[in-house]
Amino acid sequence: MKTVFFDIDTQIDFMYPAGALYVPGAERILAAVADLNRRAPLVISTMCTHAEDDPEFKTYPHHCVAGTVGQQKPAITLREKRATLPARGEGVQQLILEKQELDCFSNPCLAPLLSDLNADCYVVYGVVTEICVRFAAFGLLKTGKRVELVTNAVKALDENRAAKMLSEFTSAGGFLTTAGVVDTRAAG
Secondary structure, eight states: OOEEEEEEOOOHHHHSTTSTTOOTTGGGGHHHHHHHHHHOSSEEEEEEOBOTTOGGGGTSOSOOBTTSGGGSOOGGGOOSSEEETTOOOTTOOEEEEEESSSOGGGSTTHHHHHHHHOOSEEEEEEEOIIIIIHHHHHHHHTTTSEEEEEEEEEEOSOHHHHHHHHHHHHHTTOEEEOHHHHHHHHHO
16 A cells, blocks of 8 residues: 655744744654654655745744744654655655645645655644644545544644544544554554
8 A cells, every 4th residue: 555644844833842833742743753754655744934924924923934944844854865846856755845825735736746646545644733734634535545644643732623623534534543553554
């Protein structure tokens, strides 16, 4: 079964207390995210990439401004062979998909990429459970393929909204899993 992993927005501004839009406790999922990324045959990592005057800043504080430290991914989450979309090459282990909106499907490269990859299953994790992870998970469900959300490798800002999202996700045909189960399956 061909599986593609999705690492959603695990960037310094979200993952660490000093970050501009810190998700409380997000640093505690970094080890699981790093392990999943390392074991993934291919991981697509979404990355918020905003301009200084981005319209999203009317809703959320400034974060992940292009070229800032906060916009970068923690080194532990990066693979050795990676490319930033739309660049592609042989032997790539990680693709970094930049996005200016909450929904990773706003990047026009994603839909054709998914078509090219023709995966049987998608594994989703990262931050924020009820926002960007939600967009990725539900967008991937629309492909008709199996979508698994790794519950111990996501972090929420609002636990009640996250619980509702997880319920809606499973009702829509998604599957909940843990990093240990994914790791066992990916390694086998």
